[in-house]
Amino acid sequence: MRLLFLACLCFSVIFQTNGQNKNIPPQRPKLVVGIVVDQMRIDYLYRYWNKFENNGFKKLVNEGAFYKNAHLNYIFTQTGCGHATIFTGAEPSVHGIVSNYWYLRSKKQKLYCCEDKNVTPVGSDTKKGNRSPVNMLASTVGDELRVSTLMKGKVIGVSLKDRAAILPAGHTANAAYWYDSDSGNMITSSHYMKQLPKWVLDFNAKKLADVYLDRLWTPLLPIEQYTESLPDSNKFEYGFGNGQSVFPYDLAFISKKDKTSRNYEVLMDTPFGNTLTKDFAIATIMNEELGKDDIPDMLTVSFSSTDYMGHRYNPYSVEMEDVYLRLDKEIAHLIEFIETEVGKENVVIFLTADHGSSQHPDYMKSIKYPQGKFNPSYSMTLLKSYLNAVYGQGEWVMEYIDGQIYLNHNLIEDSKLSLKEVQEKTADFMIQFNGIANAMSAYSMVNTPFSDGIFKFMQNSFNQERSGDVFINLRPGWVEESSIYMVNHNTPYSYDTNVPLIFYGWKIPRQTVYQKVNITSIAPSISFMLNISTPNGCTSNILTNLFN
Known part of the structure; x- marks a missing residue:
């Protein structure tokens, strides 16, 4: 009878130990979701x-x-x-x-x-x-x-x-x-x-x-x-x-x-x-x-x-x-x-x-909260006219994509102009538009060490090979106008x-x-x-x- 009791006790301990082990996390997870x-x-x-x-x-x-x-x-x-x-x-x-x-x-x-x-x-x-x-x-x-x-x-x-x-x-x-x-x-x-x-x-x-x-x-x-x-x-x-x-x-x-x-x-x-x-x-x-x-x-x-x-x-x-x-x-x-x-x-x-x-x-706007809409097409039209007035007729702006302005590097080089100068003039022009809080040139992002704030955020988004020549940042609450979006981010x-x-x-x-x-x-x-x-x-x- 005593042997039977000990056998049952051992079986119970083994069963409980195995059951507990099932819930013990492994050294590293088996699946990450x-x-x-x-x-x-x-x-x-x-x-x-x-x-x-x-x-x-x-x-x-x-x-x-x-x-x-x-x-x-x-x-x-x-x-x-x-x-x-x-x-x-x-x-x-x-x-x-x-x-x-x-x-x-x-x-x-x-x-x-x-x-x-x-x-x-x-x-x-x-x-x-x-x-x-x-x-x-x-x-x-x-x-x-x-x-x-x-x-x-x-x-x-x-x-x-x-x-x-x-x-x-x-x-x-x-x-x-x-x-x-x-x-x-x-x-x-x-x-x-x-x-x-x-x-x-x-x-x-x-x-x-x-x-x-x-x-x-x-x-x-x-x-x-x-x-x-x-x-x-x-x-x-x-x-x-x-x-x-x-x-x-x-x-x-x-x-x-x-x-x-x-x-x-x-x-x-x-x-x-x-x-x-x-x-x-x-x-x-x-x-x-x-x-x-x-x-x-x-x-x-x-x-x-x-x-x-x-x-x-x-x-x-x-x-x-x-x-x-x-x-x-x-x-x-x-x-x-x-x-x-x-x-x-x-x-x-x-x-x-x-x-x-x-x-x-x-x-x-209906509740008097700071907000606004920025029209990139209108601003790019004015920017192109401005650069034509300063540097002569030419396709100075190649593209605008979601806050990035891409300039025509080949034209700037052929015209023997300073890329830095054209970038800075573009940034200075864009900052005049209502709704734009910041405009920064690629030259500034490469050459200025920012530690925090909006400009550091710009640098964290900037890749020299792929990014535009000028970044713009809208004021808080502002969005770019869109025919299909009511709300945006970026x-x-x-x-x-x-x-x-x-x-x-x-x-x-x-x-x-x-x-x-x-x-x-x-x-x-x-x-x-x-x-x-x-x-x-x-x-x-x-x-x-x-x-x-």
């Missing part, structure tokens, strides 16, 4: 807090490390720049993604940040597949993970936007998948593979884009409960551009081109674009068996619909509140799936944003730079951090968790609070 919410202002987190469920944003904040004062540290806050910065740990001046587009003087044309004519589409026959990370000059966390594991660790990027899938995953990624708005399918390019895996073909065969576009988009809650927003019917929204900017939205009708074809771009401007992204992220984890062995894997997931909608609607619109309440549920579903499949102790999840956004200038002000930053899972301590940090610290921190080298262009330190 980097979530980026495109154009997420940090105040959205606070504004909608009481309506979020417990297992989405609230779970990340309450059980993770929440950095309330995380910022971008450069001026041109755009999608390409933001995603590259988050995952390289470097500023645009180093990683080279200085804007979504920049100007190639040698070819006299714009270049898209992920454009690559040397690759071909996979899963599509449109130019939307001629994409790769070839224009990014630095490595990402994913690249370093691949190198350190002898290419055994898997790295995959997922998003509706190609740049939001490609740039985070890096150069050596197993795959990056993005949305083809011509077909409603997820596609990739020959940079990664020759043909889509069977599981991606099966996913596309479900025609989920059609399923979501056959819906009537109505508010998640009764309309009277959207107390954090303006009335649904207001004049500060663009909507779908067809005169409709109030609920309900008949997506089947709005997306209908004709009797036989559909405009799949519509999905991107609805909360269901985020749903499709989450569905594909879950399918990726399942079919690629991410986090299933001791070799770490990485998945990057960028939710883009918040950006597409953010440009069309006022940040105080019912539609924006609705997309975040729905995104909260998508994130809750994704977390639940990951914890079930991989285990909370085995995964690090971090969530941040690539940039914030402005307020709607017309709305802010400034160094807090409404654009202050973004959420949350780490969750594995050995992450539960805490709220108030000190100011830069998003360039994300990549080295993840690298330290994985015991790998930091990305080769990384300029920042780790977030030491995560390792206390």
